[in-house]
Amino acid sequence: MRSSESPAGRPLRRGLPVRRVRRPRWADQPGTWREASPDLIDAALRRATARPSGNWFVLAASSEIPRERPFGRTVAGVELVAWRNSEGVLRVGPGACPHLGAPLAQARVQCGQLVCRWHGMRLDETTRGRWAPFPAHDDGVLAWVRLDRVGGESPRQRPVLPPRPPLDESIAAVASMPGRCEPQDVVANRLDPWHGSWFHPYSFMNLRVADAPSVVASEDDDHFDVDVTFRLAGSVGVPVRARFTAPEPRTVAMHILDGEGAGSVVETHATPLGRDRHGRALTAVIEATVAHSDRPGFRASTAVAPAVRPVMRWAARRLWRDDLAYAERRYSLRHR
Numbered sequence: 193m194r195s196s197e198s199p200a201g202r203p204l205r206r207g208l209p210v211r212r213v214r215r216p217r218w219a220d221q222p223g224t225w226r227e228a229s230p231d232l233i234d235a236a237l238r239r240a241t242a243r244p245s246g247n248w249f250v251l252a253a254s255s256e257i258p259r260e261r262p263f264g265r266t267v268a269g270v271e272l273v274a275w276r277n278s279e280g281v282l283r284v285g286p287g288a289c290p291h292l293g294a295p296l297a298q299a300r301v302q303c304g305q306l307v308c309r310w311h312g313m314r315l316d317e318t319t320r321g322r323w324a325p326f327p328a329h330d331d332g333v334l335a336w337v338r339l340d341r342v343g344g345e346s347p348r349q350r351p352v353l354p355p356r357p358p359l360d361e362s363i364a365a366v367a368s369m370p371g372r373c374e375p376q377d378v379v380a381n382r383l384d385p386w387h388g389s390w391f392h393p394y395s396f397m398n399l400r401v402a403d404a405p406s407v408v409a410s411e412d413d414d415h416f417d418v419d420v421t422f423r424l425a426g427s428v429g430v431p432v433r434a435r436f437t438a439p440e441p442r443t444v445a446m447h448i449l450d451g452e453g454a455g456s457v458v459e460t461h462a463t464p465l466g467r468d469r470h471g472r473a474l475t476a477v478i479e480a481t482v483a484h485s486d487r488p489g490f491r492a493s494t495a496v497a498p499a500v501r502p503v504m505r506w507a508a509r510r511l512w513r514d515d516l517a518y519a520e521r522r523y524s525l526r527h528r
């Protein structure tokens with residue numbers, strides 16, 4: 193299934209990445225179900241979930257944890273609180289106060305310490321009895337926590353990150369959505385690129401999987417290359433070639449290899465949260481887009497990042513509403 197063809201289409205105006213492409217009506221597209229082999233997707237998922245994570249879990253977007261207040265989230269059933277010390281360094285600890293269990297997500301942050309609202313106990317990076325902070329890492333876009341008891345692997349010093357463009361020359365945005373499924377369902381959805389033009393016709397046109405790993409693939413061949421046009425309106429869009437890889441068990445990265453935004457990456461992270469009251473698994477999809485372009489003027493446009501971010505988040509949310517329905521369906525079929 194290898195091809196050296198570049199994504200095609202007719203440019204609307206010279207110098208613009210936007211193209212008008214010929215696109216069949218939705219029902220007239222070539223079916224992709226023969227290529228989207230369940231065995232192949234399962235094998236890619238098994239390889240992904242067998243990779244080490246070093247027990248690191250994405251907790252939130254870095255920007256969700258400001259200096260002035262704490263952030264609370266339960267990850268894999270462990271209640272956590274995250275905050276920043278007086279130097280702005282990320283700290284994560286158990287979410288229940290070691291005194292009488294008050295929710296530390298409601299604490300105040302003063303001079304880099306958590307101040308419990310119930311009786312004023314001050315907490316920092318120091319262990320207090322059984323209350324001990326967890327290793328934490330802020331990669332500039334995402335905040336991570338290491339939960340060794342949950343992960344059960346050999347711990348690593350740092351999380352496994354896919355390559356990213358330089359952050360000071362990029363626009364980064366993070367979108368989060370919860371779903372009733374397990375992380376593997378989110379990863380499996382991303383390892384099925386064939387559903388793109390069928391399931392998301394509002395976003396993708398003329399999707400073609402140019403290269404997919406076989407059921408038995410070496411590490412070097414373990415990627416999906418996809419030619420696709422990101423739809424802007426009607427039959428107008430931006431054609432790219434993208435590569436999907438799974439660098440660790442709860443992350444799938446899509447790198448733009450060719451076309452507008454080459455070097456950009458969309459990282460889809462699946463963080464297990466716990467279970468709902470019916471015992472169903474809950475997972476947060478935390479998707480980081482790091483948009484980059486060599487086009488002159490893009491760096492200047494990073495000044496407009498605050499305006500661009502909500503739009504990027506909206507686009508990701510629309511896709512993820514459908515992709516979560518796919519992941520939740522996969523989970524419910526498994527647990528019938």
Ligand code: FES
Nearest residue numbers: 289291292308311
């Ligand atoms: S519960 Fe936190 S100080 Fe008492």
Ligand SMILES: [Fe+2]
Nearest residue numbers: 387388392515
């Ligand atoms: Fe999708």
